Amino acid sequence: MLRKAGGIEAMKLLPQFFHSSLGKKYIMAITGLGMLAFVAVHLTGNLQIFLGPEVLDAYAHGLHRAEELLWVIRVCLLVFIGLHISMAVVLTLGNRAARPIPYERSRLPGASHAARTMIWSGSMVAVFVAYHLLHHSAKAQVSLTGHDFATFQTTLADGTTCHDVFRMVVAGFSQPVVSVFYIVGVGLLCHHLSHGIEAAFQSLGLRNRVWDAAVRKLASGAAWLLFVGYASIPVAVACGYGREALN
Amino acid sequence: MHLSLRVWRQKSASAFGRFETYEARNVSADMSLLEMLDEVNEDLIASGGEPIAFDSDCREGICGACSVVIDGVPHGSRHGTTACQLHLRHFKDGDTITLEPWRARPFPVIKDLVVDRHAFDRIIQAGGYVSVKTGGAPDGNAIPIPKTDVDRAMDAAVCIGCGACVAACKNASAMLFVASKVSHLSLLPQGRVERERRVLAMVRAMDDAGFGACTVTGSCEAVCPKNIRIDVIARMNREYGRALLKAGFVE
Ligand code: HEM
Ligand code: FES
Numbered sequence A: 001m002l003r004k005a006g007g008i009e010a011m012k013l014l015p016q017f018f019h020s021s022l023g024k025k026y027i028m029a030i031t032g033l034g035m036l037a038f039v040a041v042h043l044t045g046n047l048q049i050f051l052g053p054e055v056l057d058a059y060a061h062g063l064h065r066a067e068e069l070l071w072v073i074r075v076c077l078l079v080f081i082g083l084h085i086s087m088a089v090v091l092t093l094g095n096r097a098a099r100p101i102p103y104e105r106s107r108l109p110g111a112s113h114a115a116r117t118m119i120w121s122g123s124m125v126a127v128f129v130a131y132h133l134l135h136h137s138a139k140a141q142v143s144l145t146g147h148d149f150a151t152f153q154t155t156l157a158d159g160t161t162c163h164d165v166f167r168m169v170v171a172g173f174s175q176p177v178v179s180v181f182y183i184v185g186v187g188l189l190c191h192h193l194s195h196g197i198e199a200a201f202q203s204l205g206l207r208n209r210v211w212d213a214a215v216r217k218l219a220s221g222a223a224w225l226l227f228v229g230y231a232s233i234p235v236a237v238a239c240g241y242g243r244e245a246l247n
Numbered sequence B: 001m002h003l004s005l006r007v008w009r010q011k012s013a014s015a016f017g018r019f020e021t022y023e024a025r026n027v028s029a030d031m032s033l034l035e036m037l038d039e040v041n042e043d044l045i046a047s048g049g050e051p052i053a054f055d056s057d058c059r060e061g062i063c064g065a066c067s068v069v070i071d072g073v074p075h076g077s078r079h080g081t082t083a084c085q086l087h088l089r090h091f092k093d094g095d096t097i098t099l100e101p102w103r104a105r106p107f108p109v110i111k112d113l114v115v116d117r118h119a120f121d122r123i124i125q126a127g128g129y130v131s132v133k134t135g136g137a138p139d140g141n142a143i144p145i146p147k148t149d150v151d152r153a154m155d156a157a158v159c160i161g162c163g164a165c166v167a168a169c170k171n172a173s174a175m176l177f178v179a180s181k182v183s184h185l186s187l188l189p190q191g192r193v194e195r196e197r198r199v200l201a202m203v204r205a206m207d208d209a210g211f212g213a214c215t216v217t218g219s220c221e222a223v224c225p226k227n228i229r230i231d232v233i234a235r236m237n238r239e240y241g242r243a244l245l246k247a248g249f250v251e
Helices: A010-019 A021-051 A053-065 A067-097 A118-137 A165-173 A176-203 A212-238 B033-046 B118-127 B147-157 B164-168 B175-187 B195-209 B219-223 B231-249
Strands: A153-155 A161-163 B003-010 B017-024 B096-100 B109-111
Touching: A010 A021, A010 B195, A010 B231, A021 A053, A021 A067, A021 A176, A021 A212, A021 B195, A021 B231, A053 A067, A053 A161, A053 A165, A067 A118, A118 A176, A165 A176, A165 A212, A176 A212, A176 B231, B003 B109, B017 B033, B118 B175, B118 B195, B147 B175, B164 B175, B164 B219, B175 B195, B175 B219, B175 B231, B195 B231
Parallel strands: B003 B096
Antiparallel strands: A153 A161, B003 B017
């Protein structure tokens, strides 16, 4: 019976998995949670800005010395993003096709704003991530700030010279436009996650009536925590934190 | 009381449809919405018009035949109530009520407010049953079942297959329906024997029918006339993952 479970042979299970709506949701949930893990770890790195330039620059430099590890993470993230977006697009198109004639009055009872707009919040997050990578990782000069980030250098306690991440962040966020854009970007991400985390638990079947309330609180709590954490950096710079690094 | 109705009229599956306006005058607040439609139809027939086609059978909220979207909400916005059990006292005198059929590609409109729900039958045929060898009927109490399992199974078994979950979902997803059947049968020992085959086959039939996927908006549970909760969908997702793993690695 099992060999022909549901009329499919064991060999055809993987295609069946990718083909089915539930399988696609599993992939969305796993890749989404994978990206969430990255976003959380990335925040713990970023928050080191509050420990001062030396700590942050040493941390950034340390990361770049572990180049192999970085590449593993980059490749994983790229695969996650690719799978997440392609599944999102395929599922969304299928979902739209499932209702070719809309209601004249459509109320979508019970559906939160975040839940209704996942594809839009997700797409805007994708645009934000692309900008963010250009801005920081690729160190592209953004004419707005009038600084060439690539030229920012600093000397660490052990004498090595490396990229001055602290100064780059402060210079970037000294521009209100950049800060506002950043806060809106992380806001959208957290809006996406406020529904996404809960949905991921549901898609993976990790939810029941006992844990339901806890899962909901965890999802919105984590989303808010991430938002406050990420937004605190531009807000601190706006309040004058680290300005002396620019002189 | 007096109500104005905007009703979707469509002659046949292939015809174009549009909204028509009707007046329901002197209807009693104690009538159900369907009884009001009966009255409107009497008037229509008397004046030589074509009565409004709509589905109904038991009229007591247990068969799942009635299927009307009332002001944008399947079965109307009263919790845990089918359209046949929705009484006019929940509307205000002079209200305009918009009535539309279920809208989903797998549920094509046959006429006016009547849709073809065979897609649900095909999902049930794929696995929504328990195979029993014929023979002497077993003693009903021979298999002990824990009370909590019975309760959870019954919470799902109350599904009347009306399709309001599909109608309410922004993705026209049939997950709540399929998950109710999968949960109900897999929780009970008689159904557990076929649980892997069942969930894989039913999910495949659901996808083949063209229903959308779940995005966990919760609209289905908000409109379910039997108050089935979306934790059954989590259970189905778990069953599905378990079935795939078992089919892939056991044997
Ligand atoms: C850092 C980036 C992102 C993270 C951390 C993230 C996270 C998540 C998580 C955890 C889920 C829940 C999975 C599930 O429903 O089972 C999800 C769902 C989803 N994501 Fe993302 N996502 C990100 C980017 C994107 C992007 C770029 C898009 C769009 C192109 C997108 C579109 C969607 C859609 C459509 C859903 C399904 C909505 C639903 O289930 O209600 N996401 N995301
Ligand atoms: S007619 Fe049977 S449930 Fe409404």
